[in-house]
Amino acid sequence: MIKKYEPDLFIAGPAFNAGRYGNACGSICKYVKENLNIPVLTGMYIENPGVDLYKRDIYIISTKDSAVGMRDAIPKMASLALKLINKEEIGSPEKEGYIERGIRINYFAAERGSKRAVDMLIKR
DSSP: OOOGGOSSSSEEEEEOOOOOHHHHHEEEEEEEHHHHHOOOEEEEEEEEEEHHHHTTTEEEEEOSSSSSHHHHHHHHEEEHHHHTTTOOOOOOOOHOOOOOOSSOOOOOSSOOOOHHHHHHHHHH
């Protein structure tokens, strides 16, 4: 059903804290991403069971627990959606508003790790 429309992006939800809806959103997003090679996005409350099931596979914008949080959720989802469509670099979860996916990215820091560790100890 989705394939015939040839979408640039697929968005499901936001599911907020509705568990079965979160599972449905995560499941369909994962399927679309893997089988149709289309960027996907959804939104869920951090305690939604769908978060734990699908956070490694798809981007899940962090929302409030009910539709009262729609005003906050939609701008975050739209911002990330535009980056996915334009194939721009996706920033950190804190910057973009999505739930951490458990994926670590290496980077080169200006200072060596040993110096940073000593600096952290001195600050304490």
